[in-house]
Amino acid sequence: MLMTVLDGSIVTVAMPAIQNDLGFTPAGLSWVVNAYLIAFGSLLLLAGRLGDLIGRKRMFLAGTGVFTAASLLAGVAASPGILIAARFLQGVGSAMASAVSLGILITLFTEPRERAKAIAVFSFTGAAGASIGQVLGGVLTDALTWNWIFFINLPIGVAAVFFAVPALPGDRRLGPKAGPDTLGALLVTSGLMLGIYAVVKIEEYGAASARTIGFGGLALALIAGFFVRQATAENPLMPLRVFRSRSVSGANLVQMLMIAALFSFQIFVTLYMQNVLGYGAARTGLAMLPAAVVIGAVSLGASARLVARFGERDVLLTGLMLLVGVLGLLTRLPGRADQVNYFTDLLPAMLLAAGFGLALPALTSLGMSGAEEEDAGLASGLFNTTQQIGMALGVAVLSTLAASRTESLTAAGRPTAEALTGGYQLAFAVGAGLIVAALTVAFTVLRRPRQTSEPNG
Structure with a gap:
């Protein structure tokens, strides 16, 4: 999971080096990212259901193998066409492995407290992967060459297959007669x-x-x-009965809204540091590190205990309220570098990002809890698909609004830094609104289960 999440962000900082080395056009360069996203996002649902049919362990191993082989091809690519094809294959492998990962976890860990711990580790890996990717991509590209952002996947992929073969038990398969x-x-x-x-x-x-x-x-x-x-x-392929569960339907909708909103935190805070404050790639990564640390500490250290004590719904609501605070604070960022104090303007938002460490594990548990065992791969694929849809919505809506606001402020004669900040502030405000919408859905749809005092005879 770390390998596939990390790969979504590690390539971004190496794009200029890739363009110079392979001769990409500006339009063609975007396909280094787009080819991966299109394959990954579009195949998750299919891969999840196929995992139920042929076995989730088989799908996981096959996907990890495809991703690792595609990483080797990407690392040795000598032309734009080869690299784009390799990135597409990486997306295919990522979809195959990621789609069934949650399904494997919930069938391996059936005791609630142990399942909560496993999901907390899984959620932390996903949350931390993007941050690690940005820092690691810069280090590898500067110290070695861009090729090593792909070669680093080879030992991870081989190790994952080596340990997964004996560690993951064979699971029950629905068989070809049930589909596809x-x-x-x-x-x-x-x-x-x-x-x-x-x-x-x-x-x-x-x-x-x-x-x-x-x-x-x-x-x-x-x-x-x-x-x-x-x-x-x-x-x-996707029995509609899976949507009868309020927890499955509600959790997927909440996740889509939350991920769309947090696109503004992950991307626009980075752009603000680099374009307005003048931070380099390494300094930006270090400035974002407190967010990754608190998310990891809360995910691994507290979320499972809090879920066991208060339930997934209450922990989710608390996490979402903290995230509203994150984006609310960011709407007040100054538009001039000489007005910014990292410790008072940015660090508080980084620390409140702990809300993501609360929200994501609770949301993941809710999103998988309503699925039957035979639909676990499907539910896992669906949960990952709505995550990608949320990210796509964040890209489409927030990027467009931010760019439009920046253009209007530039046309009005505002300095470049202030115009950029105005665009980012609008994205943060809209993101906060999306989190409020997610909070409303969680409060109304994800109802607390009723307690029964006595069993009916």
């Missing part, structure tokens, strides 16, 4: 692929362009067709 729903798979995969493509190209073509509207409309039509198919198919 080929038409449903084609509909959802093509719909998600087109939808993610439309989103990642908004910055280039605009949200109201015919290209964006056309691809987006076609994606929605394909996904709508997928849901119609699932309601009528004899062996659906």
Whole structure:
């Protein structure tokens, strides 16, 4: 999990070196990221269900193998086409392994306290991976070459397979007779692929362009067709019964809103430090380190105990309220570097990011708790898919709003730093609104289970 999450962010800081070495055009360079995101986001749901059919252990091992081999291909790539193809294959392998990871955890750890600990470790890995990737990518690129951001995956991937073979028990498979729903798979995969493509190209073509509207409309039509198919198919790829659980439906919706909002924290705080404060890559990584530390400390040290004592819902609500505070504080960032004091303007927000360490493990438990064992891979794939959809929404909505606000302030004659800060502040404010929406959904949909004093005879 660390390897696949880390790979989503480690490449970003190496992009200039990759462009110079391989001769990418500016438009072509974006596909080093987009090829991975499109494959990863569009295949999670299919991979999760296939894991239920053929065995989650098999899917995990196959996905890790594909990702590791693709990392080798990316590291030795000598042309843009080879690197983009390798990044697409990395996305395929990531989807295969990630889609079933949660399903494996909840079937391995059935005792509530142990499951909470396992999910806390899993959540910490995901939360910390992005931060580690930004720092590690800069170090490897500066000290060695960009190729090593991919080569570093080889020993991790080999070790993961080596330990997983004996450690993961064989799981119950539904078998080929239960599926797969080929038409449903084609509909959802093509719909998600087109939808993610439309989103990642908004910055280039605009949200109201015919290209964006056309691809987006076609994606929605394909996904709508997928849901119609699932309601009528004899062996659906995604049985709609999974949505009958309020915890599954509510947790996925809350996650989508939360991840979309936190895109503003992960990306725009970094941009603010570099573009307004003039921080370098290493200094930016160190400035973001307190957030990773508190998220890790809370995820690993406190979340499981708090969930056991107060329940997932209350811990989730507390975490979301802290996250509202994070983005609220960031809306007040000064627009001039000489007005900024890291310890009073940025550090408090970094420390309140502990709310993510509370919210994500509780949300993960809720998102998986309502699924039957035979649907564990599907529920895992669904949870990962809504995470990617949330990230895509964050990219589309917040990036567009921030850029538009910056352009209007620049046109009004404001200095560049102040104009950029104004765009970031708007993104933080909208992100805070998304967290409030997530908080509302969690409070109303994720109801506390009723306690019964006596069993019915």
